[in-house]
Amino acid sequence: MSASAPARHDGPPADYLSESTVKSWLLTVDHKRIGILYLISVTTFFFVGGVIAGLMRLELMTPRGDVLGSADTYNRMFTMHGVIMIFFFLVPAIPAVLGNFLLPIMIGARDLAFPKINLMSWYVYMIGGLMGVYILLHGGIDTGWTFYTPFSSMYSNTQVVTAALAVFITGFSSILTGLNFVVTVHTMRAPGMTWFRMPLFVWSHYATALIMVLGTPVLAISVVLVGLERFFGVGVFDPKLGGDPILFQHLFWFYSHPAVYIMVLPGFAVVSEIIPCFARRPIFGYRFVAFASVAIAIFGFLVWGHHMFVSGQSMYAGAVFSILSFLVAIPSAIKVFNWTATLYKGSIKFDTPMLYALGFMGLFTIGGLTGLMLASLAIDVHVHDTYFIVAHFHYIMVGGTVMAYLGGIHFWWPKMTGRMYSDLWGKLSALLVFVGFNLTFFPQFLLGYLGMPRRYFEYRPEFQVLNVMSTAGATVLAVGMVVPVIYLLLSLRGPKNAGPNPWNATGLEWQIESPPTTHNFHEPVLVTCEPYLYSPEEAEREYAHAQHDHVA
Amino acid sequence: MSELHQSSEAHEQSHHVIAVKTYVMIYWVLMALLLATVLASDMPLGGAHLLVAMTIALIKAILIVLFFMHVYYSAPLTWVTAVGSFLWVGLLLGFLLSDYFTRGWLHILGK
Amino acid sequence: MHTPSTTTSPESGRQLLLHHFDDLEQQHLSSNLGMWFFLVSEVMFFSGLIAAYTVYRAWSPEAFHLASRHMDKWLGFFNTWVLLTSSLTMALAVRCSQVGDRRGIVRNLFLTLVFGTAFLGVKATEYRTEINHNLFPGKHFIVPGSPEDPHAHAAEGSHEGGEGHEGAAAHASDYERLREASTVDGKLDEEKFSRNKGHFQLMFVLYFFMTGVHAFHMIAGLALVALFIVLTQIKWFSGYGQTQIEVLGLYWHFVDVVWVFLYPLLYLIE
């Protein structure tokens, strides 16, 4: 802290939300406000992508293509769904919203290391996002979110170049966020905040940020090459001119497999905070969970070829990638086991965030285990490009990341806004999401196993029952997604009743006001203890006390 | 170093001022290597050309990184960053080539 | 927590502390580290191109060798020299900022600017020559000596004068030599021939793209150097700008390192 003691403002300092002009929002460099800007933008994109998914499920209710009219429209639908959900929602979702808001507070800093770059990353994201909207309104793109060559580079006559540019630009915002996080964790920790006193949220985000910095540029170059190829027809991916389309897949998956961890590591981050809090126990095996994050970030780069088993990649490389893919499951499993062990003998409370966290554990485990099935060469050849794959990655992305995102929003909503929401509605919608999700995607495992290929708008009549189930589930899921928006927004009309620590949680963010003041802390922060100092005995006493009060 | 000091990294990062003489010396070594790489390209080295050229380039790069970019005098973190980025390029190339060089080992079309 | 910024007094070289940092050390370290991690992502950006280069060169070494002969290795030599020199002056500028020599900063940055511009000038003339010889990839690309080449044979040999040591073979056109490289047991392998021609062009794709991206980085760097000269002159920086100039220096040296690899990879393929 600076030696020259600052003169205090008169009265209590205003919280970070108090200024409300448009300018104060658009020019803010406060990490919390930028987090809110991201919250609004990524959630909007989530619903845009969700509406498209809804249309696709509607189309798939019947075996004939009768809703969207043409296969071509359907192609554009699933591509736009993928592009929007992955690049504009899943990748930035948790890091840019919750990470931005919480990471500096959790390590006792006043802001990220580069507040202006943080704001810039939001603007860059918005430019990419607006281009996404432009593409959507101007015919979309039909290559699938993977932009596979040579279709994307030679044949598709949709907005490929614009999409490539949009992805390139959005990637930049991701790099800037990652850079900011890495540097912040290294240099901005408060006195006493050693590496092993950092919450696991910070460890996971650190690992995520590493992937963002190391992987995203390779995605950028691969989409630039596609754009180049389309403009000049120079043959980088054109076999006739000696180019190799598979090279694109290599470069693309060098980013896009690690990108799965960009999406799910922040989910781990959120769950690692929620589980100890609502089990009232310190996290089991803190160091293992922390190192598992970094291990995932590193090993995640060694397995990209498992997306290319049937692509013409050499069999030997396929075998190597297959074995490495099995290995990368180890750190993920370590995390799941440690959370489970944390729950053991805990004094578990089933508040809304906890419901999401438990849902995450179950669904992510299913997604992960089916991932192991897909990592074995023989099974993958059988179910490649079927709905089995679709179900698998939705269990990771929706069952994992989206559940964690919702859980995190519900956990920190009182901190971000100072208000509590209706617990009843919260639990109800968590239940809806869980049931709706499983109803939507579990049938897809069966469909895929039975051989229904992905990315077709018509299918054989015998698949209809399962498809109708899936569509019905999607409806429930949609309701479960809309309900939280309503009650969370309604909660904003109420008074700031949450208090600094409604969950009785540990962590620096719970020791300051809700909502926090602009500079987060009033006094110099000094950290003297480990995170997650929860005590089940104390929780039990409190519980008995509460019961007593009820009886009295 | 006391645990209370978060910025232990900060203190190892000295503002080491390198002598002009060192800079100039490194510069002349770089010049010599540059000349070596051009001359080597005209020598009958056969298949070793690429190896020689890349070795010289690597030495040049290391000199620039160590001295012009001050890594030699920097905190371990900077070392890790610099080495790590080279390592990651190697990783990409290594796994990529492990595919291309093993294609056709099995006599299955397309594998 | 409000931390009023330490008032800056340019003459004494005191530095400004942004409110979210605790001390200057932390502030300096953050900027430095931020640039390092930015450079890591830059390295990965180039590595995608290097990957494409490696794959295709391993595939058709002959095509890459022939294409590389069209790059003037002595111009490349000159440019490498210029760029390494600019790195020296940049390093000296950083040193001047550390010891508080404002005139030294301006002088060295100016030299960097001059060398950097010279590099781009030479690069531009190289591009022009190559484009004039129909070596720019795309519709107008012509493999020298191929039936479409309007001045086949006439132009050959005169440009490649520097390659005399290759003996008689040097007089054969690229087209003929690619054809030769695609001949197996006296029979022309059409598929291989068209791949070789494709890779011959691909080498130019990679050449223009890599050097183009590199030149873009140079232009960005030069703009910053020019800006920093002005900012140093008007004493805009807090202190002597040691943090900012050091960070710019890191960027500049990185661009130099990229070229150190590009030069042998593009100009010196035997």
Ligand SMILES: [Cu+2]
């Ligand atoms: Cu993968």
